[in-house]
Amino acid sequence: MKRFADLHLRVPFKDPAKAESMIRKASELGYNLVGIAVSPHATREQVSQLRHICSDAKVDFVTRVNFFPRTPNELLQSLRRFRRKFEIVTVRCHTKDVARQAAKDRRVDLLQFSVTNLRKRFFDEAEAELASQALSSLEIELAPILQLTSFSRVRLLSSLRREVATAERFKVPITLSSGATDELFMRGPRDYAALTTLFDLSMSSALRALSETPWVTVERNRKKLSADYVAPGIHVVGRKKGA
Amino acid sequence: MLKREKKRYLALEVVSEQPLNEQTVLDAVQASVHRLFGEYGASKANLKLTKNLPEKRRFVIRCSHKALEHVRAAIASTTAINGKNAAIHVLGVSGTLKALSKKT
Numbered sequence: 001m002k003r004f005a006d007l008h009l010r011v012p013f014k015d016p017a018k019a020e021s022m023i024r025k026a027s028e029l030g031y032n033l034v035g036i037a038v039s040p041h042a043t044r045e046q047v048s049q050l051r052h053i054c055s056d057a058k059v060d061f062v063t064r065v066n067f068f069p070r071t072p073n074e075l076l077q078s079l080r081r082f083r084r085k086f087e088i089v090t091v092r093c094h095t096k097d098v099a100r101q102a103a104k105d106r107r108v109d110l111l112q113f114s115v116t117n118l119r120k121r122f123f124d125e126a127e128a129e130l131a132s133q134a135l136s137s138l139e140i141e142l143a144p145i146l147q148l149t150s151f152s153r154v155r156l157l158s159s160l161r162r163e164v165a166t167a168e169r170f171k172v173p174i175t176l177s178s179g180a181t182d183e184l185f186m187r188g189p190r191d192y193a194a195l196t197t198l199f200d201l202s203m204s205s206a207l208r209a210l211s212e213t214p215w216v217t218v219e220r221n222r223k224k225l226s227a228d229y230v231a232p233g234i235h236v237v238g239r240k241k242g243a
Numbered sequence: 244m245l246k247r248e249k250k251r252y253l254a255l256e257v258v259s260e261q262p263l264n265e266q267t268v269l270d271a272v273q274a275s276v277h278r279l280f281g282e283y284g285a286s287k288a289n290l291k292l293t294k295n296l297p298e299k300r301r302f303v304i305r306c307s308h309k310a311l312e313h314v315r316a317a318i319a320s321t322t323a324i325n326g327k328n329a330a331i332h333v334l335g336v337s338g339t340l341k342a343l344s345k346k347t
Contacts, residue, residue, distance in 0.1 A: 029332070145320070146319075146320055146322050147322070183258075183330070184258070184322065184328050184329070184330045185322070185330075186330075187319045187330070187332065188332055188333065190315070190333065191315060191318065191319035191332065191333055192319065194312050194315030194316040194318075194319055195315075195316050195319045195320060197312050197313070197316055198279065198316055203312065
């Protein structure tokens with residue numbers, strides 16, 4: 001049986017009741033793992049409160065941070081400061097320079113682009129080539145497809161179709177997430193997978209983008225963040241008592 | 244010999260601020276299919292309401308099995324019914340009503 005993940009649930013920190021109902025809804029809809037974006041300066045109490053709600057709802061909780069850097073240097077500084085504090089790092093690319101830097105940096109897990117300003121979607125062939133070498137994924141949020149209407153939706157679908165084809169050609173993993181701000185925009189994984197047929201992503205690829213791909217990313221990062229991790233391919237298997 | 248068209252039954256759960264009847268739900272799904280896939284797509288979907296439990300906000304619709312993915316996408320993209328916020332979730336899909344009732 002597939003384990004589904006929604007790596008981006010936009011839960012309001014200031015409204016714990018709404019946060020709880022959204023997390024419960026995710027569990028009801030069949031997700032086993034939810035990623036919630038946390039501010040880099042969030043307190044431990046806020047994070048532990050979310051972790052507690054998730055464990056009550058029987059879903060795995062993943063801490064995620066979204067960076068919105070204006071320059072590549074700003075991105076590098078943020079990565080140096082916060083990479084080891086979060087399980088998932090996403091970069092919202094507003095400029096081409098930032099997009100290229102994020103795509104080639106192995107510390108970045110997900111690449112995200114604007115859904116309203118399509119001129120700022122920089123996922124072209126050069127970006128895909130860099131991303132495929134650095135193991136970063138292209139993140140596609142599905143709630144905006146539900147929220148946008150008429151021509152803005154048509155234009156977004158057209159861009160997504162082009163980007164998905166590029167990602168598949170360069171073997172860049174695609175991660176689908178909801179990006180939902182409200183329960184009304186949350187859908188089950190199979191419904192989201194059906195929605196992706198609107199931009200020509202096959203059902204099997206869409207289900208992979210909602211299950212295996214995010215799980216692989218999370219498990220890889222959890223291994224890296226564990227105390228036993230030394231370097232790629234090297235980890236501590238046991239410790240001598242008193243050592 | 245003419246081949247019989249295969250069908251798929253979809254169990255739906257509607258989340259809405261207002262009480263809804265079966266015709267409103269079917270109209271909303273049909274409008275959504277029409278909006279996304281046009282008249283040609285809507286004609287191929289061959290939608291029909293087969294069963295309803297309005298007190299539980301659950302409905303069963305039938306569509307052509309070839310149009311299943313399109314119908315699911317249209318259902319998922321529904322965000323309002325009669326101008327009020329709403330969401331429709333697919334609880335299960337099956338080829339027969341009997342199997343669908345076991346699933347949901």
